[in-house]
Amino acid sequence: MSEQTVTYVDLKFCTLPKEKTKQKGKPSRIPEISKQEVIYSDLKCRAPSKSQRKPTPTVSENRESCSESLSWQLIAVILGSLSLVLLVISGVLGALVRRQIEILSQQEEVLKSLTQLNETLENCTLERDNFKAQNTNLKGEKCSAYSDCWKPHGEKFYYFTKERKSYQECKAHCSSHGSKLLKIENKDEMNFLNPLAHFHWLGLTRKGIASDWKWEDGTPHPINLFPVIKSQPGKSCAVFNSGQAYTNSCDEQRHCACMKITK
Helix, strand or coil, X not given: CCCCEECCCCCEEEECCHHHHCECCECCCCCHHHHEEEECCCCCEECCCHHHCCCCCCHHHHHHXXXXXXXXXXXXXXXXXXXXXXXXXXXXXXXXXXXXXXXHHHHHHHHHHHHHHHHHHHHHHHHHHHHHHHCECCCCCECCCCCCCCEEECCEEEEXXXXXXXXXXXXXXXXXXXXXXXXXXXXXXXXXXCCCCEEEEXXXXXXXXXXXXXECCXXXXXXXXXXXXXXXXXXXXXXXXXXXXXXXXXXXXXXXXXEEECC
């Protein structure tokens, strides 16, 4: 019935007048229902065309459609949430990576500073050891502010022994402690040594009477600096006292005057 189109028209019922329904002396053959006049119109039913047919969805189909729509909406919400979470995670990871790079850079700078400080400390330690060595007397005893041992002047330190030794013994004694016999190179140095050296061995020798005087390192002695007085003619070693040098036997026992350069 639902697949056809039904056309309805009005139905009219008419009632006959009483004078027509009652006839004298004749009983009515028409039943009471026939006393009314019924007018019928055509009632036409026609089937709709295929293009006009619209299937009505069932309840189950409606439920499935709603379920699918809700599923897609739920999937879209989940995907959006995951995208947001991933965006937040990527931002956090990027910040952590940048922070780690900054920390590594700071660690490299600190390591570089520590290396420089370590090198400086090693240099200071070396200078301290050298300073201690310079403050140690020839017997290995420590000196106090150069009062009794090494005495500084310019770029040199000087030490004057109390013991008496021969020239060769004093030379070996000074050499064993990283120093040499006294060498005077200028007037200022000579003025400093005048009150300290009293017939101490100099690092000044000659190979014979006709030879020139030379220092221990082989450089010649300038005569204009101070003279070498021939107190003992024919001797090849010299001692220093009060601004002058005196010839002396190399085997004679004299005080040692040792010298070291601080460069």
